[in-house]
Amino acid sequence: MHENSSGSENLHNIISIDYNANFFFDRAVKSLDRYQYEKALKYFRKAVEYEPDNPVNHCNMAGILSETGDYKGSNQVLQHILEHVDASMTECYFYMANNYANMESFEEAEKALITYLEEDPSGQFMDEAEEMMELLHYELNRPTKVNKIKSREGMVEHEHARKLLEEGKFAQAVKLLEEIVADCPDFMSARNNLALAYYYMGRFAKAKESIQGVLDVEPGNLHALCNLAIFFQHENNEEELSMLVDMLSVTVPFHQEHVFKLATTMGILGKHEAAYGHFRRLLKDEEFSSDASLYHYTAAAACNSGRMDAAAKYWRHCRKLDPTNDVPDFYLAQLGPLQNSGAESMKVSYHYHLPFEEQFKAWEHHGEAMTEEAKHNPLIRSSFFWALRHGEPHIKLQVIQTLELIADEEVQHALQLFLQEPGEDAELKDAARLVLMRLEGHSGGHSDRDNSAQHRGILPEWHDDWQQVLNTVFQCMDKRSDPFRKREIGNLWSAFLSRIYPNIPKMRNIPGWAAALDYTAAKIRGGSSTYEQMAERYGISSSTVRRYARQMDVMRADPEDNRSDFRPFTEKV
Template sequence: MIKNAKRIQKGKIVSFIPTGEYYFKKGIKAYHRHDLLKAKKYLNRALQLEPGEPMIACQLAIVLAELGEFENSNRILHHILEDLDPELVECHYFLANNYAHLGFFKDAYHHAKLYLELDENGDFAEDAEDLLELLSFESDESGEELYQQEDLIMKHEQARELLDSGYIPKAIELLSEVVGEYPEYWSAHNNLALAYFYLGQVEKAEAILDRVLEQNPGNLHAMCNKMIFARYQGHLTYAAEILEQLKKIKPLLSEHQFKLGISFALAGEYELSYFWLKKLYKSDFYHDGLFYYWLSYSAYFTGNVSFSKNIWKKVLELNPEKEGFEPWNDENTFHGFESQAGSIFQKLESDYVEERLFALFLTSVSSKKEEILTSKRLFQNQKLTTLEKEYISLIRSGKPSRTADAQEIAELFYENYQPIGTVEAGLYLMWFSVFVELMNQGVSLKNKRAWAGAVEYVWHKLRSEKVSQQEIAGRYGLSAATISKYVKMVSELLD
């Protein structure tokens, strides 16, 4: 027995499981040898294994900057400061350098100045002072004027996140500021078009895309958005024409490949989506939660189930709130904002009353209703007005209030428009905007079905969707005269 045990022990295989620290050290060694491509490869792997480690992320950002990938570097540096470690103030100095290289001198000045304020005796203090002097010389504006400018690139990233969460009015506000400052910052124009589209203002959205394509012909993001808009509006022939054009494009830039991959997924072209996203996965492209989300989906719907499930683990590491949204979990069912507590809380903290009211309606139909209503985050929310507090009481106990009418009308929409995605959210936001105006004017909501029908009709018309007043009247049991009267009132309230 002893001999057999020794034989087994001698033949035992010790498995080697590399850690983030292992690849980090390899990356640092490669960096010191000036082998930047290997450094990037090892540090990317280290960050995949330990996505919450700020030092790994920071070192990767430094390497990316030295390779000239300034935008990817900036994305990581902002992620560190916003999500991982706000105390890692050196990131502001690195951002300043990157923005200077990109030609965004106002942003560079902002971060260099901020770094010196936060760590006046830091390791990069002298370098930051030299950069400030150079920036003041390069710019026609004074240093003080530069310092007062907002970091527009950060605003754009923030706006994109708000857009993805259905936080539309605030996203529009930020994106409008960005395009006002940088008229040729096409990415911001494209996202602004998406925001207006989600809000139901289709003509305005398409006018923005047309302007982008006129001034920047062949803009891939604008073409992709055109295709997506057409599909959502049921213009399938036109969407197919654009899709055929997109299939012929072979972009070299990683950002363009990413956009193409997501657009193909949205169009149900999962083979093409998987091709581009898997190509990026094999490269050193910076992977975020959105990337892994669509990679998992495209993998699943092309039969790569095992790979999809492995990738989904990364989705949950980066975005735990996505649990339950797996492509194999009720694959034909979309889970809307009402199932996302994080998104509801974000809307509850909006600066816009209609968005807060919308969030409370989402709460009323959410499977996480009790979690939201009993949370400290709700109790500590300083933005809630008397109107919203009445709404909370209505949801909790059915206590009668002015908001009962708003709830009943929103419930009429919910019979046909659920789950609530980004497009559907526009209908509810429109209704709560109308409701706020009606409350301000002291108007009674006696004929709830008429108000619901009128709002739905106006929403369809703003989205350039073919629908007649007679059709809506029939759906809500209204006369032609009644629907016409209320449509006129809704249109006037929205002007």
């Protein structure tokens, strides 16, 4: 009896084994650690039996088959995963490409690799895929043709848009960036640069909306926070700006691009001490130590924060790195007398070019050479377009006169947009009109139809009802206005549609919109037209003219002026 009792107790102490997928998975991993591939394969197959819908176990089985040289069997498993288990496991195509390459089936390897690149959203094996493309190029004696790389979707287009921004081609950049963001809403760099593009065009509400969209997804996105700080400064929103600057002031970025963004932002905000610290940190990096422009930025921050000797040192080094540039010599010449007089600081622009007054002096002495440089130097062109929007009146006049020397399509577009800016000085607009008329005369002139077609590039498409509004205005203007006036009306209409895009209403009342356009153009020009006069001209009621003209008030609202001399930098990927 005692022995039976003891045996019964021992039976109660036995722990039953729960045979499930995890059990066999653990056994398989232990076998792999001991290089027992046959055992590991057997255990992974058992795991698949218990969980046939788990793609991980299938992948592990395919991996072991590949490891043991059964490339064909491995590919059969991988194909089964894609067809019957989980089609989203696009990395299987990369594994299959490896197997085909090991089988020396290079054509099949290429097909699988192309499918991986075109369908995989994460790009987990991008480096390995690029190495395999080099191998296939060698084996097949031709490059691998890939139509698109899904994990890098939008990156080439984004780089092009970023260059357009830096060249001052804001309307083109907006159009391209809007397309990128529509296709890739998680592309935060594109959304940040779209906000900057809106900002440069004066579409401040859209700029903030775009930045807020980034921060809703990534509250700590440094580029977005820096851009938001600049927008707050533009709005004179002191309370919000102060809180944000306090946060940015204690931020120490790790990535060099973030350091550069924060440094430039602090310079724009007038926090020159902080900007100086960040720029000096960048100079310690070998990657940036030969960048002459960075030495100028550091010198400017030093000068603006009262470090005159340090500023002189950095400008001397800038001159050594870039001996043909006049910028360091100009500021060193300015700095000498100030140091002798005991001045504590000097306000210096962070832009790495001569102040506009000095550029124009250089133009007087070296006009042809300077014109050629401006035609091909994006930084100079960009600075001119920026000054046209934000410079002092006398600077704007000089820019307008200088742009006539450059005389290309981008210049004409910039001047046309300038004419639509509310609140600009009438004499400046007259000067811009005169330059435009001369440029149009040199190019042989355009018909009204050509003029309206030129504006369409600002918008992603041009609807028939929009053109009908223009045609209605032109018909009423035929006997009372010159061709240039029609072009001005076309520019105004295009600018209005661009500013409210994509929330453009259906143009059901063509005469109403035409009257509103005519009325708004007259007011911007300084005319004395009334609702009643427009109502009589277009055969509608004065209340209808008033209703539609109010919707066009966006063209006559005085924007706040931003005099910052240092533009926010675009974000790279």
